[in-house]
Amino acid sequence: MTKAADIAVEIAPLEWEASLWHTAIAQLEQALPAAGIDPGTAERLRYPEHAVLVSVPIHMDSGETKVFPAYRVQHSRVLGPTKGGVRYDPHVSLSECAALAMWMTWKCAILRLPYGGAKGGIRCNPRELSRGELERLTRRFTAELSSVIGPQEDIPAPDMATDEQTMAWMMDTYSMQVGHATPEIVTGKPISVGGSVFRHEATGAGVVMVAERACKRLGWELAGLRCIVQGFGKVGGVAASELVERGAIVTGIADYSGGIHSDDGLDLAAVARWTAEQGSLDGFPGVSHLTNAALLELPCDVLVLAALEGQVTAQNAGRIQARMVAEGANGPTTVEADAILGERGIPVLPDILTNAGGVTVSYFEWVQDLGRLFWGREDIRSRLAEKMCDAFDRVWDLSEQERLTLRSAALVVGIREVAAALDARGLFP
Numbered sequence: 001m002t003k004a005a006d007i008a009v010e011i012a013p014l015e016w017e018a019s020l021w022h023t024a025i026a027q028l029e030q031a032l033p034a035a036g037i038d039p040g041t042a043e044r045l046r047y048p049e050h051a052v053l054v055s056v057p058i059h060m061d062s063g064e065t066k067v068f069p070a071y072r073v074q075h076s077r078v079l080g081p082t083k084g085g086v087r088y089d090p091h092v093s094l095s096e097c098a099a100l101a102m103w104m105t106w107k108c109a110i111l112r113l114p115y116g117g118a119k120g121g122i123r124c125n126p127r128e129l130s131r132g133e134l135e136r137l138t139r140r141f142t143a144e145l146s147s148v149i150g151p152q153e154d155i156p157a158p159d160m161a162t163d164e165q166t167m168a169w170m171m172d173t174y175s176m177q178v179g180h181a182t183p184e185i186v187t188g189k190p191i192s193v194g195g196s197v198f199r200h201e202a203t204g205a206g207v208v209m210v211a212e213r214a215c216k217r218l219g220w221e222l223a224g225l226r227c228i229v230q231g232f233g234k235v236g237g238v239a240a241s242e243l244v245e246r247g248a249i250v251t252g253i254a255d256y257s258g259g260i261h262s263d264d265g266l267d268l269a270a271v272a273r274w275t276a277e278q279g280s281l282d283g284f285p286g287v288s289h290l291t292n293a294a295l296l297e298l299p300c301d302v303l304v305l306a307a308l309e310g311q312v313t314a315q316n317a318g319r320i321q322a323r324m325v326a327e328g329a330n331g332p333t334t335v336e337a338d339a340i341l342g343e344r345g346i347p348v349l350p351d352i353l354t355n356a357g358g359v360t361v362s363y364f365e366w367v368q369d370l371g372r373l374f375w376g377r378e379d380i381r382s383r384l385a386e387k388m389c390d391a392f393d394r395v396w397d398l399s400e401q402e403r404l405t406l407r408s409a410a411l412v413v414g415i416r417e418v419a420a421a422l423d424a425r426g427l428f429p
């Protein structure tokens with residue numbers, strides 16, 4: 001017999017203990033004095049406006065019924081509907097989603113997108129689920145969320161271990177419920193159902209646009225720089241090829257199975273073929289293989305963190321030999337590591353600015369879906385570049401004017417935008 005305590009542990013194991021939540025709150029508290037906003041407004045920013053915990057039951061292929069805990073957190077709705085990804089991962093919790101939703105709020109505000117932040121996910125191990133199980137999980141999750149998501153309420157997108165197919169299932173489930181095709185309910189969909197060209201590449205391309213702009217400000221030339229990229233998924237894989245397209249040399253990459261390195265630069269097309277066939281970098285021939293931790297500590301000019309959170313910590317920050325760190329992932333550097341890198345004079349291009357290319361093109365996708373009018377690839381790439389460069393310049397200039405790290409400057413830019421909207425609208429009732 002299942003005891004109540006077992007269910008409690010299953011439903012809510014330390015829901016407010018995610019390290020990302022502690023990082024997000026510590027960052028907010030660090031930035032608030034510099035943001036100089038009203039204390040009552042600041043108090044409103046500390047809490048997510050809505051948080052939903054749902055239990056998602058599905059039939060497994062074995063015939064057994066399993067129930068998965070799942071979440072959707074909406075941090076702020078003052079600027080418009082909320083926007084944020086959905087991740088499938090064994091560590092998903094309420095507080096992890098709350099942290100990521102808060103970061104989405106800052107990210108959208110920095111990019112001046114008319115959105116607040118949200119995030120959701122299902123606690124599961126996606127690598128152990130079949131395609132059929134993933135589809136049933138996604139569809140039931142979408143149905144459970146139908147009262148809180150919507151094109152004018154909250155618009156999901158892909159994140160870790162979710163992709164275009166996941167979004168197509170979400171779009172179809174929602175559309176079946178409302179009785180007509182509603183492509184504007186999610187972004188990151190296949191082009192055949194209203195997705196946008198260049199959405200797939202947007203986050204990785206945006207990371208490189210920001211890195212290139214930072215190099216210019218530092219008087220470096222991106223072409224010829226030696227780069228290491230952690231993560232070879234939707235963000236890291238694209239960032240690595242965009243770096244090579246601009247003449248940089250990618251000497252190392254890593255995925256969940258470990259890292260590979262070659263002083264001469266990696267043949268990314270060959271690596272991509274290998275991972276598509278074999279499922280991971282494991283066994284890729286003709287290069288040195290090393291652990292993820294060891295790869296992060298190799299000398300390079302730019303270290304792109306594009307896998308998962310908490311990768312540079314107080315333990316390894318002193319051994320990072322990169323000259324610049326670019327955060328493609330959300331929360332890859334802990335608060336303590338940030339301080340150590342800062343003392344060592346290593347600039348960190350912060351996640352809430354650097355990986356905002358995805359949500360920016362998601363915004364373009366939503367606008368196109370609402371208008372039923374679609375733009376071309378070059379149009380989207382140049383609109384993205386314009387928005388990323390404008391946001392980068394505002395953050396960089398503020399960091400110089402107010403002598404802040406790039407992360408603090410980015411937070412201050414985001415917090416001030418949201419606070420201005422909260423103050424203008426006032427507090428209901």
Ligand code: NAD
Pocket residue numbers: 158159160161162203230231232233234235236254255256257258292306307308309328329330331355356358359
């Ligand atoms: P993904 O699932 O496509 O790729 C994740 C990559 O990280 C994979 O290559 C995986 O093998 C690797 N990885 C997993 N565990 C690892 C480990 N322990 N060490 C090294 N590598 C490991 O996910 P993604 O969409 O590329 O997201 C990566 C990060 O970027 C996440 O933090 C996500 O929140 C963030 N992000 C994604 C987007 C987007 O548009 N996809 C936008 C903004 C931020």
